[in-house]
Amino acid sequence: MAGRTMIQAIQDAIATALARDPRVMVLGEDVGKNGGVFRATEGLQERFGEGRVIDTPLAESGIVGTAVGLALAGMRPIDEIQFLGFIYETMDQLASQAARIRFRTQGRCTVPLVVRAPFGGGVRTPELHSDSLEALFLHTPGLKVVMPSNPYDAKGLLLAAVEDPDPVLVLEPMRLYRLGRMEVPDGFYTVPIGPARLAREGEDVTIVAWGPTVPIALEAAEAAAAEGVSCEVLDLRTVSPFDAAALTQSVEKTGRAVVVHEAVRSGGVGAEVLAAIHDGAFYSLLAPVERVTGFDTPYPPPAVEDLWLPTPARVLAAVRRVMQA
Amino acid sequence: MRTYSWEEEIPAHQVLAPDGSVVGEWPESLDDERLRSFYRWMVFARRFDQRALTLHRQGRLGTYAPFSGQEAAQIGSFAALEKTDWVFPSYREVAGMMYHGLPPEMALLFSKGHPDAGKVPAELNMLPGKIVIAAQILHAVGAAWACKQRGEDRVASAFFGDGATSQGDFHEALNFAAVFRVPAVFFCQNNQFAISVPVTRQMATPTVAQKAVAYGIEGIRVDGNDVVAVYAAMCRAVARARAGGGPTLVEAVTYRQGPHTTADDPRRYRDPQVHQTWVEALDPIRRLRLCLERRGAWDEAAESAWIREADERIAAAVERAESYPAPDAAEVLFGHVYAEPTPALAAQRAGFLAEQAEGGANGWPGAR
Numbered sequence: 001m002a003g004r005t006m007i008q009a010i011q012d013a014i015a016t017a018l019a020r021d022p023r024v025m026v027l028g029e030d031v032g033k034n035g036g037v038f039r040a041t042e043g044l045q046e047r048f049g050e051g052r053v054i055d056t057p058l059a060e061s062g063i064v065g066t067a068v069g070l071a072l073a074g075m076r077p078i079d080e081i082q083f084l085g086f087i088y089e090t091m092d093q094l095a096s097q098a099a100r101i102r103f104r105t106q107g108r109c110t111v112p113l114v115v116r117a118p119f120g121g122g123v124r125t126p127e128l129h130s131d132s133l134e135a136l137f138l139h140t141p142g143l144k145v146v147m148p149s150n151p152y153d154a155k156g157l158l159l160a161a162v163e164d165p166d167p168v169l170v171l172e173p174m175r176l177y178r179l180g181r182m183e184v185p186d187g188f189y190t191v192p193i194g195p196a197r198l199a200r201e202g203e204d205v206t207i208v209a210w211g212p213t214v215p216i217a218l219e220a221a222e223a224a225a226a227e228g229v230s231c232e233v234l235d236l237r238t239v240s241p242f243d244a245a246a247l248t249q250s251v252e253k254t255g256r257a258v259v260v261h262e263a264v265r266s267g268g269v270g271a272e273v274l275a276a277i278h279d280g281a282f283y284s285l286l287a288p289v290e291r292v293t294g295f296d297t298p299y300p301p302p303a304v305e306d307l308w309l310p311t312p313a314r315v316l317a318a319v320r321r322v323m324q325a
Numbered sequence: 326m327r328t329y330s331w332e333e334e335i336p337a338h339q340v341l342a343p344d345g346s347v348v349g350e351w352p353e354s355l356d357d358e359r360l361r362s363f364y365r366w367m368v369f370a371r372r373f374d375q376r377a378l379t380l381h382r383q384g385r386l387g388t389y390a391p392f393s394g395q396e397a398a399q400i401g402s403f404a405a406l407e408k409t410d411w412v413f414p415s416y417r418e419v420a421g422m423m424y425h426g427l428p429p430e431m432a433l434l435f436s437k438g439h440p441d442a443g444k445v446p447a448e449l450n451m452l453p454g455k456i457v458i459a460a461q462i463l464h465a466v467g468a469a470w471a472c473k474q475r476g477e478d479r480v481a482s483a484f485f486g487d488g489a490t491s492q493g494d495f496h497e498a499l500n501f502a503a504v505f506r507v508p509a510v511f512f513c514q515n516n517q518f519a520i521s522v523p524v525t526r527q528m529a530t531p532t533v534a535q536k537a538v539a540y541g542i543e544g545i546r547v548d549g550n551d552v553v554a555v556y557a558a559m560c561r562a563v564a565r566a567r568a569g570g571g572p573t574l575v576e577a578v579t580y581r582q583g584p585h586t587t588a589d590d591p592r593r594y595r596d597p598q599v600h601q602t603w604v605e606a607l608d609p610i611r612r613l614r615l616c617l618e619r620r621g622a623w624d625e626a627a628e629s630a631w632i633r634e635a636d637e638r639i640a641a642a643v644e645r646a647e648s649y650p651a652p653d654a655a656e657v658l659f660g661h662v663y664a665e666p667t668p669a670l671a672a673q674r675a676g677f678l679a680e681q682a683e684g685g686a687n688g689w690p691g692a693r
């Protein structure tokens with residue numbers, strides 16, 4: 001056990017995967033000699049060699065497309081897309097190739113592929129470096145999407161993704177990479193893909209969050225507690241497929257819910273969470289469910305991004321609204 | 326069986342040797358006065374770049390992508406364009422963009438994350454520096470196509486790095502341009518690295534320029550730290566395009582002397598000896614100065630005056646950038662998503678303004 005930041009936990013997970021499974025390869029831009037622009041692969045090329053930790057040419061579609069072939073032919077590639085916004089370059093390979101090969105071949109061929117990508121706002125990046133695009137992939141049958149919110153889950157989910165027989169996107173909130181440390185076990189362990197995590201227990205309102213909005217939800221819950229409102233915080237961890245049972249269970253107890261995500265509002269994962277609450281806990285609802293999200297605009301330039309992002313204050317305001325309804 | 330292979334290795338076109346002596350054909354249209362103006366721009370650009378890095382260190386500027394070492398490639402290439410031509414640059418082309426007419430404070434506003442940095446002056450047919458690698462190369466082909474379709478006497482230029490040549494967009498652009506024979510010029514600054522990845526790991530061909538052959542267009546490899554050679558090569562490419570001769574791929578062999586951006590640590594991947602050669606013996610500004618000296622067109626007094634003039638312009642640009650009005654957040658966020666805001670956006674804007682009135686996104690709104 002050691003205190004690790006999220007980025008260190010991710011580096012440790014990749015090192016663990018490379019060490020225990022000779023089929024694992026790491027592909028990406030600047031992942032080799034440079035150790036990744038965020039240092040997620042720091043020291044791994046020296047340790048495992050240029051044949052397994054590979055600086056690819058600058059082509060995301062190439063990185064994913066060749067990894068599909070590698071995975072089909074027996075390898076276990078872990079791709080890094082330098083920033084999630086650049087995953088648009090891979091849409092055909094990811095959404096219409098990797099995600100569909102099992103279906104198209106009726107199980108004859110499979111693509112055990114992991115694609116990691118940092119994302120999320122609040123770190124003053126240029127355009128397309130901060131976009132939250134998880135909804136695109138929830139809408140892509142055949143892909144799984146995990147979004148850790150802390151170092152322990154980041155390592156465990158990444159190792160589970162490498163073990164998974166299907167393509168898994170691991171979306172890593174940049175803002176949390178170095179925000180605090182946590183005890184993370186050495187060696188191999190997994191956090192199962194699918195189950196949500198109860199990040200805080202409460203009675204009155206369920207706040208649903210994932211990835212970068214989990215700390216925001218927790219801060220809002222703390223502020224609500226000071227006003228006598230008890231919030232439960234559910235960290236989805238896996239966005240596709242997400243844990244509708246845990247969601248239903250929580251909302252049946254609290255009767256109120258606020259969903260928080262950084263991605264744009266319309267067609268966001270939040271809308272799907274609302275649908276799941278409607279399906280599973282409709283008769284327990286005491287108030288309409290609230291969403292606290294990015295606006296329906298492109299992710300804005302740094303000078304105004306703080307006005308765009310969900311904040312604890314915005315979540316608290318939504319909590320008050322559901323309490324007053 | 327006969328197979329295709331690449332045998333012909335052409336040395337990069339050079340007019341000025343690193344010591345400033347003339348070793349190649351001098352472009353006819355280039356007199357001492359123009360040459361001196363190139364030099365003044367290169368000095369200005371270098372000092373601007375250094376000032377920007379200082380501002381970043383002082384916390385007065387966000388992420389910035391320096392171009393030092395690439396001044397000859399940028400000034401020499403942009404100098405061959407008309408102000409009416411289309412320009413599709415990448416984030417690295419700040420020196421060339423300023424030469425073309427971008428006010429220097431706009432480059433600073435970009436690194437300050439100000440949304441107005443995207444508003445390129447209306448009189449220029451230039452887009453803001455593209456962040457997504459290689460996407461702009463296709464746009465240049467489309468713009469060139471439009472010029473051809475509309476019978477306009479304009480060319481469209483795309484600027485990009487060596488890393489960009491790995492993207493599908495680059496290859497699609499060359500192919501479309503060749504098939505439709507549009508007046509496009511592709512200018513690649515091969516600065517040896519794409520962040521940490523050396524060009525030798527980016528491609529298995531010894532040059533970028535030879536890729537033109539596969540698409541049926543002309544390719545030129547030029548010494549990118551020789552402003553005269555770059556200018557000559559770009560003039561040829563632009564003239565061919567304007568005359569209906571089709572597209573050209575120009576590769577300028579140069580070197581990024583600084584980090585990829587202010588977030589990068591080049592000591593992790595750069596060979597210090599190679600670096601030193603590029604920074605000292607092969608520096609583009611030094612080379613042009615030596616050339617001007619040989620032509621009797623340079624002296625210490627002129628140099629000091631040019632530096633003073635550059636620093637004054639830079640100081641004024643910094644002043645303008647730092648006193649630039651803060652963005653009107655509601656207008657920035659909601660005013661330019663569509664020509665007409667959707668009902669959802671209109672509602673979100675109203676909610677945003679109401680929230681602002683109550684204390685804002687961080688204001689813990691409502692009664693406590």
Ligand SMILES: Cc1ncc(C[n+]2csc(CCOP(=O)(O)OP(=O)(O)O)c2C)c(N)n1
Binds near residue numbers: 029086581
């Ligand atoms: C599609 C895409 N992928 C990745 C990146 C991240 N990135 C920014 S610059 C860069 C390297 C670009 O190298 P090159 O094309 O040689 O241009 P240079 O920066 O050297 O001018 C990378 C990988 C990006 N901006 N866009």
